[in-house]
């Protein structure tokens with residue numbers, strides 16, 4: 001006679017000492033606040049495929065939260081000269097990025113017809129307004145002021161964006177690290193206005209070239225540079241997969257956020273975060 005699930009469970013309990021009485025203890029779902037997390041998927045259209053659309057965004061935002069947690073700690077470690085601590089965090093960022101790049105494979109199962117069933121329910125909402133995505137861009141050095149305006153009426157988010165907008169990016173602290181290591185970095189870069197997008201400097205270019213041509217001598221800085229390139233590479237892959245997935249689903253329609261859609265997403269692909277680290281590859 002086949003055993004019922006509860007019989008099997010009772011056996012497991014006996015054999016493995018599994019806990020079932022939680023009257024005094026915290027449970028798994030309490031620790032993770034699963035009640036909140038799992039009750040936050042509200043389909044506005046009631047359409048079956050809207051669940052995928054909501055969850056893919058929520059999962060991406062959760063991973064972005066961890067990316068920010070790691071990136072900000074890495075910025076602090078680099079500015080304190082603790083490069084190996086930063087390497088561990090930056091390696092984790094790249095691994096997370098591969099997860100959110102792969103997430104596009106799941107979303108590409110959404111067909112144009114399915115998306116059109118609920119697209120109008122989104123109104124003007126768009127990933128363009130993702131403040132965590134902007135905080136990541138700010139931490140990497142791409143500062144666009146108009147983003148702050150979106151959050152004029154949300155003081156906590158506005159404050160976080162405002163602080164990150166004026167704070168040194170991971171590339172700024174890396175340039176400071178080059179200077180601390182004795183490279184003759186242009187002094188005006190060390191305490192520059194960090195809200196201005198960095199566009200390159202000959203002293204930084206020369207310093208990185210020295211690092212890459214004397215790898216053993218400057219191993220730490222070389223490793224730092226390669227970790228940064230990993231992150232930018234992954235971010236570009238994410239942008240590209242986003243752009244292609246969007247083209248596959250909505251073609252060249254304008255975005256819900258009001259941009260030209262795919263053409264806008266193609267334009268942002270051109271932005272580089274760490275220009276010298278890419279340029280030197282041609283020079284070497």
Ligand code: HEM
Nearest residue numbers: 056057060126127128130133246255256257258259261268
């Ligand atoms: C059916 C799926 C999707 C479509 C059709 C779509 C479409 C678009 C479009 C057209 C834009 C340009 C801004 C606008 O006018 O709205 C945009 C921006 C953006 N989307 Fe998506 N998107 C999709 C899925 C996602 C997902 C899953 C994420 C993950 C969080 C995401 C995050 C973003 C971000 C961060 C931007 C800003 C990009 C930038 O300004 O560089 N999108 N999206």
